Amino acid sequence: MKPQNWAFSAPDCRGAVNLLATLFLVFCCTLAQAQEQVNAQQSVSRIKQAEFIISDSPTIPPASANWQPVLLPHHVPKPADFELIHYWYKTTFEVKAGSEPLWMLFPQLLSGGDVYVNGALIGEKPSASKRAQVRWYLPELWLIPPLSLHEGSNEIEVKLAIREPFTSFGEIDIGPEKMQRNTFNQLLFWEDTTADISTALCMLAGIFIIIFWARRPQEKLYGMFGVCVLFWGLRTLLLRTPVVSIDFFLLWRFSYYFTTAGFIVLISIFMLKFSDRNNIVYNRVLIGYWFIGCTAFLAIGMPIRHFLEAFWLTGFLPLNLYAVACILIYAARQRTHNAVSMGLAILFALGLSVHDLAVQEAWVDWPEIYLMHLGIPAFLLVMIGILLDRFLDSLAQVESVNEQLELRVAAREVELKQSYEQLGKLGRAHAATEERHRIMQDMHDGVGTQLLSTLMMAQSEELPQKTMVALLQECLDDMRLVIDSLSPDDCDLLPVLGNFRFRMEARFRAIGLNFEWRNHSIPDELELEPDAGLQVLRILQEALANTLKHSQAKNVIVELFFYPHSLCIRIIDDGVGFVEATQSKGRGMINMRARAQKIGASFKIKHTSPGTEVVLDIPLL
Structure with a gap:
């Protein structure tokens, strides 16, 4: 873990951690002050x-x-x-x-x-x-x-x-009771309540940090600290067990030595890693020293207890002091709030541990009151502060990334908007060009061809007036057909079909043929692209023109069937048969099939008795 990973800029969080640490130190001083105040009372001997x-x-x-x-x-x-x-x-x-x-x-x-x-x-x-x-x-x-x-x-x-x-x-x-009761309550709080709170905090915090580490295995330092805190919680729980059966005393004592030494080992390695001075040899010596002492106790038993407590546990002190020196040097060099807070917490806990050791070994004539359980919450406060710092720093990074993303998205939206506008202009220009080309091609293939044929026949001076009028009428119908189908403002096919029906009825009526137009389930509107509508009208025009020219029919019926996804048009006559009459001409049926294929429609011509039936099935979107 590199040092920069632990240096953050979250002044509010650091201020809270420093305040909590200060309050914690004040609490620890309260015990001694309260004891002195009670002793000063003349009413208590x-x-x-x-x-x-x-x-x-x-x-x-x-x-x-x-x-x-x-x-x-x-x-x-x-x-x-x-x-x-x-x-x-x-x-x-x-x-x-x-x-x-x-x-x-x-x-x-x-x-x-x-x-x-x-x-x-x-x-x-x-x-x-x-x-x-x-x-x-x-x-x-x-x-x-x-x-x-x-x-x-x-x-x-x-x-x-x-x-x-x-x-x-x-x-x-x-x-008297009043003075004694006050002292009793204070001692009970510092000796019992704080120990219970510290033990519960260590157990819960250790489990929480281990879960956090399990979710983020790369944060090995947190995992080590979580196990360390969990060891201390178990050690305090074991130590404060008031009554232990002799049958289980050896196991209980071993568990106490194992968790106590394990905590010392893990906290020392943690301090080295925190200060970016991880030393593999140091780690192995600590772990080996830990397991050797615990194994010796299991092998020899209670006779070795005095040696373990007087010398073995004390032997951790120089190794632990080395780790403390490393973290203090790191704090002095880095001078970050987190590093300094960690250094102060280490010194505070070290002072409490030295106090407990001195009391236990009777190095001083002090009351046998143990305070080490108050030191670990100082570590927890600092670690919580570091976690909060990292969380706040992550939030700041996320906010910064979000702001950058918003700026980039806004810039990209502007670019996309400009691109869409350019594409729209190009699309409109391209559509206009295609429309002009389609109109030119349609006028050339339809009206132009008809006019040219009529002109050539008129120049021969052999064309009867009746035929001339019919040819000119076809040219006029074809031009109206194109104009109706290519209306730029409306894609509704129904008005176009209505105009076509009106012209065809007048034409058939003029030559004495019965013409019927039937609509089935007609909708309010029928949207179809102008080009597709033109192809439909041309197929209808070609089919009805062939009926007029070749079928010799007396009755013609046009039926429109409207379905949710298709439009079916049927043209039925009672003539001599469309296929036979037009077989020699060749192009009419081919053109109608080609136009139907262009718009994805199916086109069929079949015999009826009598007459012919043309079926056009047009898919709708």
Whole structure:
């Protein structure tokens, strides 16, 4: 992962992350401040001195027993070979006459125990036994029964049993309920509530990030961080299990070592990858060190636990510090909000881990309160900020790409519009040229040919007037046919057919023939291209002309059948037969078939008894 992949420009998101990080640090400081404020209250007495004795006596050992003075908190000696050892602690406090009811607060009672005041049992918390190991992280608050107290010096006795190498007996506060209750609630929040919230956040965030990584496998850094956070959530969940059966204690302890060391290994590798200093040798050493320690614990068991906790876990520190140094150098060089935030989160978590280690190993006489679970949410905040930055950056890129696309689309639309306008002009010019050519060809083939033939016959001075009139009438009909079919404003064939019918009826009536025109299911309009309409009219004209010239018919019927997708025209006469009469002429039927084929229509001529039937079937769009 290159450094530039982690540098983004989303000031609003970074400001939110920095604010959350600041609030988080303030929360962590609140515990110490609250504790100091409570201690400053004169109404609360904090007991810091006591005496202890190792004894499994079921009753309070006598004053003549070998009691030894200690300062609280007292880190008890480390038991050997998982041995169960019983302790008695005793101390004293003063009670003034007329004082209000007193409450006893144990900020930490990690090993549990039975608590007595002047020999009277006032509270009990299960302690370690032969069947179970316990470790309590909750503060304990008990009312001291007034009848068990007397004016002057009063004695507190606590009986407990331990077998863990990191256990202490802490300080005791004596005071009124209000003050004690406030302190108890604060401790409960920082010791229990924050741990539960942190564990839930780690588990959910780890699962979410792993799902995100599964959808985008190329984001290996996110996948590693998701597994890392999931390990920490499991580690915290295991550590804060209060009661563990001895039968499963070895497995429970192994799981704790595995998840704790696994988190350290993964977070160290993550920091190196984040700072663009991935080192394969370093990674292998870390992973090998991790598995060697866990395997040794499985092989040897509990006798090695002290070594693992005192030396093996501590051995991760220099390796982890190297990764921290790399990320701090990276943050100093890059100086991006994300890099600096990650560096601060690392330092914060490292400080908490050093605190917990110092408390666990009794390097300092501090209350045995563990705070490392507060460090991981700092990582989560920074990673959420980075994810949001990447999301916002992706949105900005998408918006930029959309704007560019809109500009390109707009420019392309203008170009296309201009191209369409040019194509339209060219199309109109081409259509006009084709139309002129078609009209010229039609006038030449029809009216021109007829006029030329009539002129030649008239020059011979042998043409009778009746024949001359007929030829000129045909020329006039042909010219009207062309004009009707090529109307530029209307593609409706019905008016053209109506004009044609009017002329044909007059012609047939003039020569004494019965002419009928029948329409079936006529529509309101019948659109057909002008050229197609002209071909239909010419086929009708040719068919009726042949009927007049050759059929010797007395009756002629033209029927039009209108269907949704076709128009069928039938011309029926009762003459001698069209085919035989025109066979010697040759061109009439060929021309009609050619015109029908040009417009995609079917053309048929068949005999009837008597007469001939011409069928033209025209497809419609």
